Amino acid sequence: MGAVSPQAARPSRSIELPYAAQFAAAREELPGHDLSWVTSERDAAIARFSELGLPSQRVEDWKYSNLTPLAKTDFTAPDRKAAEAARAEVAERFPKESAAGRLVFINGMLDGPLSALEELPAGVRVLGLADAMADEGDLLKSQLEAVPALNGHALAALNAAFMADGCLIILEPDTELALELLFVAAPDVGAVAYHPRISIAAGAGSTLALGEQHTALGELEYWSNPVTAISLGETAQMRHYKLQEESRRAWQTALTKTRIAAGAAYENFVVATGGRYARNEIKVVLEGAGASCELGGGFLLAGEQHVDNRLRVDHAAPDGTSRQTYKGVLDERAHGVFQGKTVVHRGAQKSDGNQLSRALLLSPNAIMDAKPELEIYADDVKCSHGATVGELDGEQMFYLRARGIDEASARSLLIAAFMDEHLQSVADQAAREWLQGAVSRWLAQHLSVGEA
Amino acid sequence: MLEIKGLSVSVAGKEILKDFSLSVAAGEVHAIMGPNGSGKSTLSYVLAGREGYDITAGSVLYRGQDLFALEPEMRAREGLFLAFQYPVEIPGVGSATFLKTAVNAIRKHRGEKEYDAMEFLKVMREKRDALGISEEMMRRTLNVGFSGGEKKRNEILQMALLEPYLAVLDETDSGLDIDALKVAADGINALRSPERAMIVITHYQRLLEYVVPDYVHVLADGRVVRSGGKELALELEEKGYSGFTGNAEAAA
Known part of the structure; x- marks a missing residue:
């Protein structure tokens, strides 16, 4: 047996991608390019992404997700004219139905005419990210510093490099807001990729209800890579609901990172029926005593669809409560994943953590991978986990x-x-x-x- | 109504029913009595179309049709009803939703107009009042958390709503105290009619004091070993099944 060359022995932990070149070309065109701090953060982000690469299945966090086909598609940046051309159809197919404020994004770009923010309560600010980069640079900078940072995550780095739009939601203490975000994919010249950034800072005692809908005008191929960073002040309450009905040819890689102060509560529930591939990754840190989070998800999949729920909850303070409950229905050759991790840190006594994954397989070819994990470094805690896979009775x-x-x-x-x-x-x-x-x-x- | 001829049924290679025959005409109530393991429940499940039974010989003609050519839902729509010995709990399915779906499936098949929500509630209220079933019970999910008596009454409510031609009652008396048994029996008797036939499967004679049958058949080891009138039930109560089982083996 011959010697193994150093080249072959080097573990391949990432997939090579053309994004650095794309970024170099777009660098001077992206919104906010005239703000030097924005550009330097983008430069740092693309360098970080180039170092990390698109995660391969050798990376534990991504072991059930094969992103190789994603790397093989030539995604381009969306064109504003194409998005505007879809406005009438979006308005017709997705009329505004509730009294809540609404932001509409077409191919990741905020559509002003379809958005409605007329009657925001006092003490609440909602603005588009591109608008903030144009007019409110200081506010944007302080907001991005107020919400959790996203270092070390390859796709978050890609989002940080390319982010062109999204929104900032700011609630002063004791204010209340109900808001809907509608993300619609519309036809463009080819497959587009967009990287929305949602940044939420909810002050102490505030209440936020956020409903997100992700959908498409037809069976389009595209990649949506949204990053949501949330900071909840003491005793703030947030209800965060998401409907993922992307096209059956779409990729969605969503990351949400939430920081929860003492006594605050975060509820997140996602129903997913769309996408060729959809990753729903949520990271929560219970930072203050008595903070709580309820993460829930339901997915119904068929064909070759793949949905990967990756959850991580860190109990960093005492008396925290967390629940992760994900249930899926899988038909044909669909593949569901539940990777839930709950970490109870030293000193986070009286933590109460629970994880549950349940799947119903309608076909012998459907697959469910469930990996609930508990990591406990405190001695007075109540934690449990379970996973079941079954058929119709x-x-x-x-x-x-x-x-x-x-x-x-x-x-x-x-x-x-x-x-x-x-x-x-x-x-x-x-x-x-x-x-x-x-x-x-x-x-x-x-x-x-x-x-x- | 029903003509079972020479029916033999196996489960996992073991013969449970052996050359079983029974003829039931409209308006008649037949009781089938037998010890545990005699094949009573197998008979009820085979008639209703449950999977896992091998029909090795014989035929069943139901209202002029080959019963085995029909899927379970078609048998139900054609008016065959099985009151389950162990009604199945279905978490998440509301009792009222289930009943409305079932009633409308059958009405549609019969060419009758499907009930809307209001019509159905009215019809259901009349039927459930007679059976002492509360509105609250109908708001629960199907059979979940129901007591044994509530489950059996719910079966009879379904029978009353679905108005079958042939009702097979599989040990409807099991697990009931005497008061619950009377309520169940009244519900069954209210459905006796010249157009409707019933097969009452029971281990004990007790139910037959209230639901008086026209014929009694004793089933032992997969065969009918005696048939007679209602007085046969009393004889059985006196002598027990052991004598009959012995006879069967002697005859075989």
Whole structure:
């Protein structure tokens, strides 16, 4: 046996990408390029990304996700004219339905005419990121310093290099805001990539309800790489709901990082039915005593879809509570992932942490990988975790059919019941119904319910 | 109504029903009695179409159709109803939603107009009042957290709503105290009619004091070993099954 060359022995932990060259070309065009601190942060970010590369499956955090096909697509930056051309269709297909304020993004760019922010309460500021880079450089700088930093994460670095738009949401202490963010992918010349940045600072005692919808005008190929950084002040409350109904050819790699002060509570619930590949990564740090977070997710997938839920909760202070509950329905060759990690640090006594992954496999070719992990460095804690994978119950199916209900309807009833039980944990009723709507749409489209 | 001829059924290679025959006409109530393991529940499940049973011989004609050619839901829509010995709990499916879905599936099949929510609530209220089923129970998810008696009453409520031609009641009396048994029996008796037939499967004679059958069949080791009138149930109560089982083996 010959000697192994040093070249071959070097572990390949990343996938080579053309983004550095793309960045060099775009550097002087990106919004905010005239702010020197923005450009120097971008330079640092692309250097960091070039060093880290697109994560391969050898990186533990990404072991269930193969990003190689992503690297093979030539994504380009979205064109504003193409986005504006889609405005009328977006307005028609996604009319504003609630009294809450709304920001509409087409291919990652804020669309002013479709957005509505007329009646923001006093003490609340909401502004587009590109607008902030143009007019409010100092505010932007202090905001980005106030929310959690995102070092060491390859795709967050890529977002930091290319971020062109997004929004800042700032709540003074004891204020309240309900806001909707609609992200729509629209046709462009080719497959576009966009990197929205959402930055939220909620002051002490404030209350924020945020609903995000990610969708597309048709079965387009694109890559959405949003980063959301959230800072919740003492006793602040945030309800964060997300509907991921991307095109079946889309990639979404979403990262949310939330810092929670004493007595504050963060609730996050994601329903995902779209995307060829969707990563829902959430990192939460319970920084203050008695902080809590509830992370929940429901996904319904078919075909070759892949959804990767990567959660990490750090209990860094005593009396914190965290829940991670993810339930999926997987048909055909779909692949679901739950990687949940809860770390209870020294001194975080009386922490209460729970993780649960449940999956319903409708096909022998569907795959669910569940990896709940607890890491505990305190001695007085209450933590538990569990994971189950099952099929539709044959006895339940027979009982329903024995009452005249056809097989497809019986399946649909049982799947809806599985998800519905889970959605009951969504605290806000209107939001729960909104999320249930996506489950119903999936069932109606995917299962041929009723007879011809 | 129902014509079972020479039916043999195996489960995992073991023969449970052996050359079983039974003829049931409209308006009749037949009781099938037998010890544990005699094949009573197998008979009910085979009629309703549950998976896992091998029909090795025989035929079943139901209202002129080959029963085995029909999927379980088609049997139900054609008016065959099985009251389960162990009603299945289905978390997350509301009792009322389930009932409305089932009733409308059957009404649609019969060419009747499907009930809207208000119509259905009205019909359901009449039927459940008669069975002492509370509105609260209907708001719970299907059979979850129901007591044994509540589950059985819920089965009879379903039967009342689905208005079958042939009802197979599989040990509806099991697990019921005497008061619950009377409520269940009243519900069953209210559904007796010249157009409807019933097969009442039971281990004990007790239920048959309230639901008086026209015929009684004793099932032992997969065969009918005696058939007679309602007085056969009393004889069985006196002598126990052991004598009958012995006879069966002697005859075999």
